[in-house]
Amino acid sequence: MSERKPYKTDVSDEQWALVEPVIAAWKAAHPSVSGHQGRYAMREIVNALLYQSRTGCQWELLPHDFPPPGAVKYYFYTWRDDGIDQTIYDLLRWQVREMARRKADPSLVVLDTQSVHAAAGVPAESTGRDAAKKVPGRKRGLAADVLGLVIAVVVAAASAHENAVGIALLDKVAADTDTVQKALVDQGFKNAVVAHGEKVGIEVEVVERNPAQTGFVPQAKRWVVERAYGILILHRRLVRDYEHRPRSSESRVYWAMSAVILRRLTGATTPAWRTA
Numbered sequence: 001m002s003e004r005k006p007y008k009t010d011v012s013d014e015q016w017a018l019v020e021p022v023i024a025a026w027k028a029a030h031p032s033v034s035g036h037q038g039r040y041a042m043r044e045i046v047n048a049l050l051y052q053s054r055t056g057c058q059w060e061l062l063p064h065d066f067p068p069p070g071a072v073k074y075y076f077y078t079w080r081d082d083g084i085d086q087t088i089y090d091l092l093r094w095q096v097r098e099m100a101r102r103k104a105d106p107s108l109v110v111l112d113t114q115s116v117h118a119a120a121g122v123p124a125e126s127t128g129r130d131a132a133k134k135v136p137g138r139k140r141g142l143a144a145d146v147l148g149l150v151i152a153v154v155v156a157a158a159s160a161h162e163n164a165v166g167i168a169l170l171d172k173v174a175a176d177t178d179t180v181q182k183a184l185v186d187q188g189f190k191n192a193v194v195a196h197g198e199k200v201g202i203e204v205e206v207v208e209r210n211p212a213q214t215g216f217v218p219q220a221k222r223w224v225v226e227r228a229y230g231i232l233i234l235h236r237r238l239v240r241d242y243e244h245r246p247r248s249s250e251s252r253v254y255w256a257m258s259a260v261i262l263r264r265l266t267g268a269t270t271p272a273w274r275t276a
Contacts, residue, residue, distance in 0.1 A: 095261075
């Protein structure tokens with residue numbers, strides 16, 4: 001492969017060293033029947049996915065100096081189905097928490113949802129209209145720890161009630177960790193989420209807003225999930241939902257957060273759109 005000029009979204013040597021062992025282990029567990037090692041460098045596949053996440057471009061508009069779109073698409077979907085996207089993210093997340101002198105998994109999470117427009121071509125059966133926010137598309141639910149790191153993500157039709165998303169998030173949190181004891185939610189979540197939390201062993205507290213406050217006022221601890229949404233929206237692939245399957249949308253969140261954490265772990269700065 002000939003050398004190419006780097007993109008700001010490319011992983012550095014130090015960052016690739018954090019990701020490569022997971023992908024190398026996956027490749028070792030999935031050998032080619034013919035013994036072929038693959039035509040494309042896995043680092044370039046990851047670079048292409050991070051470039052697409054940050055820029056929001058279509059598959060066919062990936063720059064020509066990346067592997068062909070078909071190859072990048074194949075690995076994106078395969079890693080999604082095999083859970084490699086979440087495995088990479090979770091390993092990076094644990095390192096960030098360790099740096100902050102915290103245990104690998106949290107004892108408290110914050111739940112919230114965000115409705116985003118769906119792009120043209122997204123199947124109608126997996127989209128809907130958020131009646132409260134007047135948004136046609138999909139609803140993205142996050143469970144985040146106090147550091148703002150995503151613990152679980154659920155994507156559903158925007159017409160889904162907050163309760164349905166909250167219950168699905170609690171199920172994911174309970175399935176993936178055994179340390180979470182409490183979840184904070186806003187007043188959009190109702191008693192059904194509180195009751196379901198009791199079933200899975202997680203105390204759910206509805207944080208009520210002070211009626212004397214007007215406008216946007218950050219709430220203690222709950223603001224971290226709002227910040228997480230703000231960080232994710234810097235990745236243009238997440239400004240709208242372009243994915244045909246909700247699971248692909250969830251995978252996009254894991255890749256975007258992995259890019260954020262890689263920079264945090266290695267002390268790299270976030271590339272800014274306005275930087276000359």
